[in-house]
Amino acid sequence: MSVNSLFTKSGYVTAPLANGVGRYIPQCLRMTIKFCKSHGGSRGVREFIENHLVEFARQNPGTVVYLKPRRHRSPVVVAEYLNEGREWMPLHDMPCEEIIKWLGVLRTSAGYGEMHYRSYQHTDTPSIQGPWTPFTHQPPEKNIMTFPNDACQDPPLLKPSATEIIKKMYQNQS
Amino acid sequence: MNNSLKIVTACVTTSSQLNFLKFGLGHGQICRIHNWVRPVRYVLRRRRKVEYEKFPERAKPIRRSAFNDWNYRAELYAFGKRLGEEFDEPLLNQALIDKSYIHFEKRRLEELGLDPNSIQLQDNGELAERGKSLLEQVLNAFMVKEFPKLPKEGVEAVVQSLTSDPILKQVSLLIGTKDIIQCQDYPPSDQVYSTAFQAIVGALEQSSGLERVEKFILDVVASHLCGKDIHDFWDIPKPWHMLLDLTRPQGKTLEPRLLREAGKNTLLSVYVVGIYDENKVLMGTGVGETIDIAQEMGARDVLRGMFGTKTPLAPFHFQTDNFPMQLIPHVR
Structure with missing residues (x-):
């Protein structure tokens, strides 16, 4: 059994369907807010539903919002995304302002969930100059050289050592 | 690792759920993940696998529309709004009805002892046909506009692969048709996804x-082409022959010449071949592990120049008028 899927997924930054190149398609498909009508833990959720929900739905017509009252259970929001991803988030004892912010996070996510980024940038075409060959960036005078050549025996960019510099300084002095 | 494996095996054999907690694995955690997480998930996953092997029907995902929180009309409305398009609702509804769904419904009615012809549903076949021809026309025009020098067969190959089932399935899924397509199987097959997408295009034209x-x-x-190489879609099998065929009518004579070589007769040999025309102008170069391959690569390079498909390409021109979306949460 592989261990890969047991913990946090890993991957690269991606945008599904080149989102935003042509047009921007909001990725949050639907949200289900589950709450209790009487329990204290759902107080913030009830306040959100009473005061802000209609406006939230009006501002995000691409996201279907479902309400699911259930007796004496902790409030929860489940967001589903276009890429078949699903985010579950508890809203227990959360004040209304915080709920607004968290719903904003869920609404603007892409549904990939928590992910460990293998690197912070990613490109499908890492080299636009083509594959490397031994002749890439070679000095043009090598075209007409005959080999073996003494000038090519030393390592490139060889700098004089500290001893050599001091010796040279001594010679210049005398 | 070994320790936890042993314990998990013991756990599975005795089938007691959290036995390993007694053996001193319970308190530690690494990177804020408790040590019990891995063995528990190991066991759960193994049990799930065994169960699914025994009862394969349980492995199938449940249709989203079978859940309590589901409103088909709201989903259709949101579908149009999400794409920023105005759909005629009955047309969109028809575009999402697959042929298999009508058969399925009729059979269901028969089993219930009702008249199967009482349902008045129309499948998305006609809309899909119209949508397919629209897709081909528009993509053709786009390719001709963006790549004026690309020959006809290249344009056709690109359009064909863009309208193939796997790509249209991906598009269809990522604009959110998965749960609202009405068909017999869930999740839908590639072909059902792609037909539904074509039908949506047809419905949009009428709306x-x-x-x-x-x-x-x-x-x-068409945004699928972003960052991709055109020759991934249209492969040239014999570039040197094609190059000769294309240059012969102009009276050009081509000459491949070896520019550089290294590591001859070794596993890591490299040759660089340049293609020159009769005026000794270098038209393109190619690198390969044999001279023949390098020559073919050189021909490819020349062809890319002739077809205007050299990488990197300038970005395509897409519309951006639908872009201003509120990315900052603001509800008050």
Whole structure:
């Protein structure tokens, strides 16, 4: 059994369907807010539903919002995304302002969930100059050289050592 | 690792759930993940696997529309709004009805002892046909506009692969048709996804007109070409022959010449071949592990120059008028 899927997924930054190149398609498909009508833990959720929900739905017509009252259970929001991803988030004892912010996070996510980024940038075409060959960036005078050549025996960019510099300084002095 | 494995095996054999907690693995955690997480998930996953092997029907995902929180009309409304398009609702509904769904419904009615012909549903076949021809026309025009020098067969190959089932399935899924397609199997097959997408294009034409359809196809399907190489879609099997065929009518004589070589007769040999025309002008170079391959690569390089498909390409021109979306949460 592989261990890969047991913990946090890993991957690269991606945008599904080149989102935003042509047009921007909001990725949050639907949200289900589950709450209790009487329990204290759902107080913030009830306040959100009473005061802000209609406006939230009006501002995000691409996201279907479902309400699911259930007796004496902790409030929860489940967001589903276009890429078949699903985010579950508890809203227990959360004040209304915080709920607004968290719903904003869920609404603007892409549904990939928590992910460990293998690197912070990613490109499908890492080299636009083509594959490397031994002749890439070679000095043009090598075209007409005959080999073996003494000038090519030393390592490139060889700098004089500290001893050599001091010796040279001594010679210049005398 | 070994320790936890042993414990998990013991756990599975005795089938007691959290036995390993007694053996001193319970308190530690690494990177804020408790040590019990891995063995528990190991066991759960193994049990799930055994169960699914025994009862394969349980492995199938449950249709989203079977859940309590589901409103089909709301989903249809949101579908149009999400794409920023105005759909005629009955047309969109028809575009999402697959042929298999009608058969399925009729059979169900028969089993219930009702008249199967009482349902008045129309499948998305006609709309899909119209949508397919629209897709091909628009993508063709787009390719001709963006790659004026690309020959006809290249344009056709690109359009064909863009309108193939796997790509249209991906597009269809990522604009959110998975749960609202009405068909017998869930999740739908590639072909059902792609037909539904074509039908949506057809429905959009009848609802909002040709101009909107064109924008929609470019934004959603043609954007698939971004960052891709055209020759991934259209492979040239014999570039040198093609190059000769193309240059012969102009009276050009081509000459491949070896520019550089290294590591001859070794596993890591490299040759660089340049293609020159009769005026000794270098038209293109190619690198390969044999001279023949390098020559073919050189011919490819020349062809890319002739077809205007050299990488990197300048970005395509897509519409961006639908872009201003509120990315900052603001509800008050």
